[in-house]
Amino acid sequence: MQQPNISQPDNHFAGSCLHPPDTLRACDASARVLAAQKELSEKAPRVHCLTNAVTMNDVANILLAIGGSAIMAQCGAEAAQITALCQATLLNTGTPSDEKFTACHLAGARANALGHPVVLDPVGVGASTYRQENIKKLLSTVHPELIRCNLEEALMLLALLEGTYETGREDAPAPYVPAMKAMSCKIRHGGVESGMCADNSTCADAAARLAKAYQTSVLISGSTDAISDGVHTALVTGGDARISRITGGGCMLSAICAAFLAAGKNGYDAALDASTLWKRAAECAGEKTDAVHSGMGSFRMHLFDAVTNPDCNKS
Numbered sequence: 001m002q003q004p005n006i007s008q009p010d011n012h013f014a015g016s017c018l019h020p021p022d023t024l025r026a027c028d029a030s031a032r033v034l035a036a037q038k039e040l041s042e043k044a045p046r047v048h049c050l051t052n053a054v055t056m057n058d059v060a061n062i063l064l065a066i067g068g069s070a071i072m073a074q075c076g077a078e079a080a081q082i083t084a085l086c087q088a089t090l091l092n093t094g095t096p097s098d099e100k101f102t103a104c105h106l107a108g109a110r111a112n113a114l115g116h117p118v119v120l121d122p123v124g125v126g127a128s129t130y131r132q133e134n135i136k137k138l139l140s141t142v143h144p145e146l147i148r149c150n151l152e153e154a155l156m157l158l159a160l161l162e163g164t165y166e167t168g169r170e171d172a173p174a175p176y177v178p179a180m181k182a183m184s185c186k187i188r189h190g191g192v193e194s195g196m197c198a199d200n201s202t203c204a205d206a207a208a209r210l211a212k213a214y215q216t217s218v219l220i221s222g223s224t225d226a227i228s229d230g231v232h233t234a235l236v237t238g239g240d241a242r243i244s245r246i247t248g249g250g251c252m253l254s255a256i257c258a259a260f261l262a263a264g265k266n267g268y269d270a271a272l273d274a275s276t277l278w279k280r281a282a283e284c285a286g287e288k289t290d291a292v293h294s295g296m297g298s299f300r301m302h303l304f305d306a307v308t309n310p311d312c313n314k315s
Helices: 030-043 056-065 075-082 097-115 128-140 151-162 201-216 240-246 251-261 269-293 294-309
Strands: 022-025 045-050 070-072 088-092 119-121 146-149 217-220 225-228 233-237
Touching: 030 151, 030 269, 045 075, 045 240, 045 251, 056 070, 056 075, 056 251, 056 294, 075 097, 075 217, 088 097, 088 251, 097 128, 119 251, 128 151, 128 233, 146 151, 146 201, 146 251, 146 269, 151 201, 151 217, 201 225, 201 233, 217 240, 217 269, 225 269, 233 269, 240 269, 251 269, 269 294
Parallel strands: 022 233, 045 070, 045 088, 088 119, 119 146, 146 217
Antiparallel strands: 217 225, 225 233
16 A cells, blocks of 8 residues: 655654654545555455444444454354454453453464454553453463554553552552653543543654564554554544544444454554544544534444545545
8 A cells, every 4th residue: 555645743752662753644644544445345354353342333333334344252162263264353351251351362362373463452451450460361362463542551551561560459559651751641540531641752652662562563542643563653643532422432443453454454554544544534524513513423423424435535
């Protein structure tokens, strides 16, 4: 796929990766978005989605909308077998349970053995000791091709790996990552939503450090998305703030990442394509919603329209 023109930002970068982050505006990436949509519709990738009960329907529908499909086997007894029928596996740890983590271990291990890409969405990893301990165990046995998370989840994953956060203590302090000591805000656990805000340089630094730490690619989503494979890092701007008022926006983005991986992209390019597609779709949805002076129901409908119909994203 032809690479878009990407400009380098003027802001200071903390230097975790070999190159400073590039910046791509979603509204300037129409050619990339159209090419990505066309490729997905042609390859029709199938993704095994071990996702959460809250967003399962939307995850299945967004994959269908972009030209893929989902199988959502949640039972450990068939998790590995279903994974073998798909081209990628999504491990979304929301609404966790012992049975869910068992299925994630089995599906992820089978995907690794087959060379199928795995996407990890560590939903609310900082919300409870149970999630921290089980996601840490999952990452010790399953290697994800891509981690899609918010900033709070990214820093918690770093803290768990670096041993700067003690699990099993209800009074444990917020995770402290030495590389992030310049950050001006603290983690405020808010369940699956990030309680953090930070400048773009900090988000890019976190993405690069997490990618290096777990030898993977990372997409930290937010008002600006930060993407890194530990060497190259990019910031994707744009979108529409109303995406945060739809349950499952992040879960759907993780599924889109998995679809691009299933279609043959590497982790970095899959994350970049998914980010630009999702932000441009949100922009399109916002424009159409505003044009008819409507509300969130219309925004959600237009969002699905935008990832379904390439004409929605033409400049």
